[in-house]
Amino acid sequence: MQKILVARPIFPDVIDRLKQYFDVDWNNGETLSADALKARLADKDGALTMGEPIDAAVLAAAPRLRVVSNMAVGYNNFDMPAFNAANVLGTNTPDVLNETTADFGWALMMAAARRMTESEHFLRAGKWSKWSFDMFLGADIHGSTLGVIGMGRIGQAIARRARGFNMRVIYHNRSRVAPEIEAELNAEYRSKEALLKEADHVVLVLPYVPANHHTIGAAELALMKPTATLTNIARGGIVDDAALAEALRTRQIAAAGLDVFEGEPSVHPALLTVDNVVLTPHIASASEGTRRAMANLAAENLIAALGEGPRAGQPPNPINPDVMGKARS
Structure with a gap:
C-alpha cells in the first residue's frame, strides 16, 4: 500500500x-x-x-x-x-466552508460594532452597578455601508447577508466580478482607497499572497472613518497588526474583529492591551x-x-x- x-x-x-x-x-x-x-x-x-x-x-x-x-x-x-x-x-x-465562514465574519463584525466583548468583560469584572443611556454606545449595522475587500466565494456570501440588514454594499477586488454578480449582490465596485473612506464596516476576505501583504497598514487605516470597524477573516499578514493596534488605541477607527494574525498562534502583544477589538483563534470555519x-x-x-x-x-x-x-x- x-x-x-x-x-x-x-x-x-x-x-x-x-x-x-x-x-x-x-x-x-x-x-x-x-x-x-x-x-x-x-x-x-x-x-x-x-x-x-x-x-x-x-x-x-x-x-x-x-x-x-x-x-x-x-x-x-x-x-x-x-x-x-x-x-x-x-x-x-x-467552497465547503463558504457559508460557515461568512456567518462567522458577520458575528465578528457585529460583535465589534456593538462592543460585545468589551461590555462582557466589563460585566464579568463586576463593574456594572447602574444603567446609563450612553453605556457602550456602538455602531449600527443595519442601513450602513459594508465594504468587502476580496469578492470571491466567501466575499460574495458576506455580501449576500447584507441584504437582510438593508446595507449598501461596495467592494474592491483584484478585478471586477461579472456584472450579473454585481447585480445579484447589489454591489458597487470601488478602488481600495475609496472603499476605505466610504465604508462603515470593512471586511477582509482576500487570499494571502506576497502582493497582499499588509493590504491594510497605517496609511490605509488613516483613510477609514473614526466610527468604522475592520474585520479580518482572511489570513494573517493581510493586516499590519502593529499598525492596527495603534489605530485602535488612539481610536483612529472604532473597533476591529480579528480571527487571523501575523505569526499565529502568536498574537501581537499590543492587540491584547486594547479593549475595542474582538479576538478569536482562527475558528471562522469551526462548525x-x-x-x-x-x-x-x-x-x-x-x-x-x-x-x-x-x-x-x-x-x-x-x-x-x-x-x-x-x-x-
Whole structure:
C-alpha cells in the first residue's frame, strides 16, 4: 500500500476512510516540528496537512512525495514554485466552508460594532452597578455601508447577508466580478482607497499572497472613518497588526474583529492591551459540519490524486493541475 502522513489530529472516521486505501501514519498529538515533519514524510507518497509549511527543503527530504492535500482554502503554507519544480501536486478545500465562514465574519463584525466583548468583560469584572443611556454606545449595522475587500466565494456570501440588514454594499477586488454578480449582490465596485473612506464596516476576505501583504497598514487605516470597524477573516499578514493596534488605541477607527494574525498562534502583544477589538483563534470555519466536510474533501483529494477510489486520477481541487501525470523530480 502507498504510505501517507496525516499531520495533525482529525476525525477518526476520516482516518478509517484513508486506511481503506493507504498505510496511514497519523500524528494524533502535538504539532510536528519542522524536523519531525521531514522525518515523518521521508518515506511517504502523500500527506494531509492543516497549515504545515511545505517548502523546497521539505520536498527534497521526501523524494517519494507526490501529493499534499491541505485541509483549508488558503495554501500560503505551500511553496508553489517548489511544488511545480518537483512535480508535486497540491490540493485544497474550497467552497465547503463558504457559508460557515461568512456567518462567522458577520458575528465578528457585529460583535465589534456593538462592543460585545468589551461590555462582557466589563460585566464579568463586576463593574456594572447602574444603567446609563450612553453605556457602550456602538455602531449600527443595519442601513450602513459594508465594504468587502476580496469578492470571491466567501466575499460574495458576506455580501449576500447584507441584504437582510438593508446595507449598501461596495467592494474592491483584484478585478471586477461579472456584472450579473454585481447585480445579484447589489454591489458597487470601488478602488481600495475609496472603499476605505466610504465604508462603515470593512471586511477582509482576500487570499494571502506576497502582493497582499499588509493590504491594510497605517496609511490605509488613516483613510477609514473614526466610527468604522475592520474585520479580518482572511489570513494573517493581510493586516499590519502593529499598525492596527495603534489605530485602535488612539481610536483612529472604532473597533476591529480579528480571527487571523501575523505569526499565529502568536498574537501581537499590543492587540491584547486594547479593549475595542474582538479576538478569536482562527475558528471562522469551526462548525462540526463544515470541518467534517473539509476533512472529507481533503481525504477525497488525497485518495483520488494517488490513483485510488472512484475518482482515481481526478482529485476535485488541484491547485497546480499541470503537474498531474508527471514523474516526481
